[in-house]
Amino acid sequence: MGHPFNSLRLMPLEVNPGTLAMAFDELLLENASSGQPALRFYQWYKPTVSLGYFQPFEVASNFEGMDVVRRPTGGDLLIHHHELTYALALPDSALPSKAEELACLVHRVIACVLASLGVPTACQPSKGKLQVPDAPEGVLCFLHPAAGDVLAGGFKVVGSAQRRRQEALLQHGSILLRASEWAPWLKGVSDVAPADLTALQLADILRLEIPKALGMAVTHSDWTESERNRAQHIAVTRYASSAWNQRR
Amino acid sequence: MNPKDLKYAKTHEWVRPEGENYLVGLTRFAVDQLTDITYIELPKVGSRVEPGEGMGEVESVKAVSDIYAPVGGEIVGVNDALASDASLVSRDPYGEGWLVRICPEKSGALDHLLSADEYAKQTEGN
Numbered sequence: 001m002g003h004p005f006n007s008l009r010l011m012p013l014e015v016n017p018g019t020l021a022m023a024f025d026e027l028l029l030e031n032a033s034s035g036q037p038a039l040r041f042y043q044w045y046k047p048t049v050s051l052g053y054f055q056p057f058e059v060a061s062n063f064e065g066m067d068v069v070r071r072p073t074g075g076d077l078l079i080h081h082h083e084l085t086y087a088l089a090l091p092d093s094a095l096p097s098k099a100e101e102l103a104c105l106v107h108r109v110i111a112c113v114l115a116s117l118g119v120p121t122a123c124q125p126s127k128g129k130l131q132v133p134d135a136p137e138g139v140l141c142f143l144h145p146a147a148g149d150v151l152a153g154g155f156k157v158v159g160s161a162q163r164r165r166q167e168a169l170l171q172h173g174s175i176l177l178r179a180s181e182w183a184p185w186l187k188g189v190s191d192v193a194p195a196d197l198t199a200l201q202l203a204d205i206l207r208l209e210i211p212k213a214l215g216m217a218v219t220h221s222d223w224t225e226s227e228r229n230r231a232q233h234i235a236v237t238r239y240a241s242s243a244w245n246q247r248r
Numbered sequence: 249m250n251p252k253d254l255k256y257a258k259t260h261e262w263v264r265p266e267g268e269n270y271l272v273g274l275t276r277f278a279v280d281q282l283t284d285i286t287y288i289e290l291p292k293v294g295s296r297v298e299p300g301e302g303m304g305e306v307e308s309v310k311a312v313s314d315i316y317a318p319v320g321g322e323i324v325g326v327n328d329a330l331a332s333d334a335s336l337v338s339r340d341p342y343g344e345g346w347l348v349r350i351c352p353e354k355s356g357a358l359d360h361l362l363s364a365d366e367y368a369k370q371t372e373g374n
Contacts, residue, residue: 053305053312054287074286075310098281100309146310162311166259 008216011040011223013203018048018069018080023235025087025172026072027227032089032168039088039210039218041203047081047182052141052161057246059139066182070245073161073172076141081180082188084199086206087172094216095169102171103160104148109213110158110175111150113205119193121157124149130156135185142176142186153192175202250275251342255358256367257318259300262342263361266349270319270357273346274306277371279338282308288334290315290348291323297350299357304347306337315347319357325349 009031016024021042028038048067049060052075059077060068066079088106096102104123111121124145135143142156150158160173176188177197190196211218223231238244254262260278264271279285287307297303297317304315327346330336337345362370 052307052310054289054307072312073310074307074312099311100283103310160310164311164313166314166316 006217007037007219008211008214009036009038009221010207010211010218011038011221013041013043013200015043015045017045017235018050018067019235019239020231021085022050022069022071022239023231023233024223025089025170026234026238027231028087028089029072029163029165029168029170032091032170033165035091035093037088037090037094037216039086039207041084041086041199041206043084043199044080047079047180050078050080051245052076053163054248055139056248062136062139063182068245069239070247071161071172072163073170074163075159075161076144077139078141078159078174079180079183079186080174081182082176082178084175084177084202085172086175086210087170088210089168089170090214092167092169094214099162099164099169100148102169103162103173105213106160106171106173106210107148107150107158109209110206113202113209114150114152114157114189114197117197117202117205118195119152119189119197122151124151124156130154132185140183140186142174142183152189153187155187155192157187157189157192177202250277250364250367252364254342254364255318255361256364257316257361258370259316259318261316261318261347263318263358265358268351269324270321270350270352271346272318272348272350274315274337274341275367275371276341277367279341279345282306282311282313282338284309285334285338288315288330288337288347290326290330293323293326295323297321297323299360306334317350318361319350319352320354321350321352321357323348324351 178188299320303317
């Protein structure tokens with residue numbers, strides 16, 4: 001494909017249906033297993049529930065009418081609506097010695113970028129629980145900040161999850177821009193600070209800052225035809241299948 | 249400290265010969281890297297695994313990781329206690345936190361695995 005593997009392949013911002021979003025993220029992990037690091041940003045074609053890999057399917061019943069997809073990564077349920085999502089896949093050779101340090105590193109970058117755009121942020125010091133009246137008990141990721149998650153105005157606005165495979169790691173995460181009518185208990189960065197941020201604006205800055213923090217040069221690139229076909233195949237055979245989504 | 253009487257896979261599983269079978273678990277190094285283990289999924293008794301093949305998955309602090317079969321053969325035992333308490337793996341990785349028992353397909357199944365010292369060398373500095 002002509003991408004030097006010592007540089008971070010930077011994909012264009014795109015809008016994906018949930019099943020294809022997870023397929024592209026999985027493809028990113030496959031490529032990282034072959035030595036190619038990559039970073040991409042995307043938005044969701046329609047409001048979608050994503051389940052953590054080990055979560056029971058029943059927890060999605062709180063959100064009837066929404067598309068549901070099971071992620072390859074851990075953690076709790078997410079409502080993807082007004083958000084910017086990032087996915088970063090690195091071969092082991094490019095990872096910090098402890099994988100969770102990668103989440104902290106990316107979160108620190110996002111927190112700094114948000115602060116520079118007028119959104120005061122804080123990093124969650126240790127595992128916690130946000131008390132929000134009327135929110136469904138126990139299933140929503142953004143009500144349970146983990147150490148290193150980014151908070152703004154007392155709300156968790158950035159969280160990430162990981163999938164580790166032999167010789168590579170995928171980390172993807174959500175940056176909430178605005179509250180969704182599907183999850184009014186959660187707030188986005190534009191709800192808690194006088195800053196009306198767009199996904200494109202944020203992605204443009206993070207595309208510069210995340211590679212810089214990783215100390216990696218970048219190569220701009222789009223999916224090849226065969227990668228798009230591969231992602232479609234993964235989407236259809238895995239992420240769109242009830243065998244996958246209802247496996248627990 | 250890695251027990252000297254075990255053999256180790258590069259993917260951080262240990263193997264202990266036990267009669268005709270092999271007991272398999274995750275190393276202390278792997279467990280320390282994973283930190284807080286919340287879920288673990290293991291293969292069913294009676295299933296077959298190939299050496300190096302993914303045979304299970306573990307979740308810790310929002311990260312899901314694959315567990316690989318260090319030897320090939322039939323799964324003849326699974327540590328059922330982990331279904332209700334996955335943290336056993338973190339507390340006692342070389343004892344009560346064992347994962348599966350494998351009946352090997354062929355002799356010499358351990359030849360490709362590392363000694364405790366070789367494994368320690370692989371993980372030092374991490």
